[in-house]
Amino acid sequence: MKANLSEIMESIQGEGLLAGSRQVFLRFTGCNLRCEYCDTPASYEPLPWCQVAEETGKGDLWSQIQNPLSVQQIGSLIKKYSSQWISLTGGEPLLWPDFIKELGDYLKPQGYLLLLETNGTLFQQLEQCLSCLDMISMDYKLPSTAGADYARLHAQFLSVAAAKPIYIKMVIDSQIKRAELESALETITDIKPDITLILQPVTPRGNAAAPSMEQLLDFQQLCQRKIADVRIIPQIHKLMGLI
Ligand code: SF4
Numbered sequence: 001m002k003a004n005l006s007e008i009m010e011s012i013q014g015e016g017l018l019a020g021s022r023q024v025f026l027r028f029t030g031c032n033l034r035c036e037y038c039d040t041p042a043s044y045e046p047l048p049w050c051q052v053a054e055e056t057g058k059g060d061l062w063s064q065i066q067n068p069l070s071v072q073q074i075g076s077l078i079k080k081y082s083s084q085w086i087s088l089t090g091g092e093p094l095l096w097p098d099f100i101k102e103l104g105d106y107l108k109p110q111g112y113l114l115l116l117e118t119n120g121t122l123f124q125q126l127e128q129c130l131s132c133l134d135m136i137s138m139d140y141k142l143p144s145t146a147g148a149d150y151a152r153l154h155a156q157f158l159s160v161a162a163a164k165p166i167y168i169k170m171v172i173d174s175q176i177k178r179a180e181l182e183s184a185l186e187t188i189t190d191i192k193p194d195i196t197l198i199l200q201p202v203t204p205r206g207n208a209a210a211p212s213m214e215q216l217l218d219f220q221q222l223c224q225r226k227i228a229d230v231r232i233i234p235q236i237h238k239l240m241g242l243i
Contacts, residue, residue, distance in 0.1 A: 006091070007027040008052045010082075012237050014242070015233065017135075021083075024086045030092060031043065035171075057242040075106055075107060085114075101131070116135070119141065120138040123157040130163065135167075136164050140170050144173075151187050159191055199223070201216060217232075
């Protein structure tokens, strides 16, 4: 089995509960959504070549491997890195559920741990590979940032994903309304009230403008009425100048 990837690299995880840990990133191509603030539009379509970073955290030196790649090729390519955590990212990695299952079966006996970074909509595909995942980073897309309401899909996804260690990440921009946040909190806490919620201020891109600190603190307070552990964490790898 093979998959199409745009990048393989090692860096510091810049988002979520594992922020600061050293990870290998496997960036899969393809996505079923088109978010306004997307910072990986180059991964939307299959690519003829996958870029492989030769130096941790730096984007200066890359080699190119022809797509698609097998799990054995990936296992061999990541041997030069020192991370235990492998981040499956994209694009949307759940467009490749059978491959992820095979990858997990191949890598986990070698001591690797798998983090799935997902947009939180493809719950049936999640069921296919859930058993090999060690942690799930689930995006919850608010309508004003995603351009559509994914609440029903997010609820179905969270119902499946709650069987694993999981946190939810919400990208916050200046347009978000309290009402849509309150609605999202209802959806989340009906299924998993003890979850950790990360509010991630958007890194400005396109029409997406960063929220003010006042907005962020107000939203955190609002979320804390329903969820005990609510954290504000920006994309720290970008603050550190890492890829
Ligand atoms: S889900 Fe992620 S990869 Fe897909 S469009 Fe949105 S931000 Fe980009």
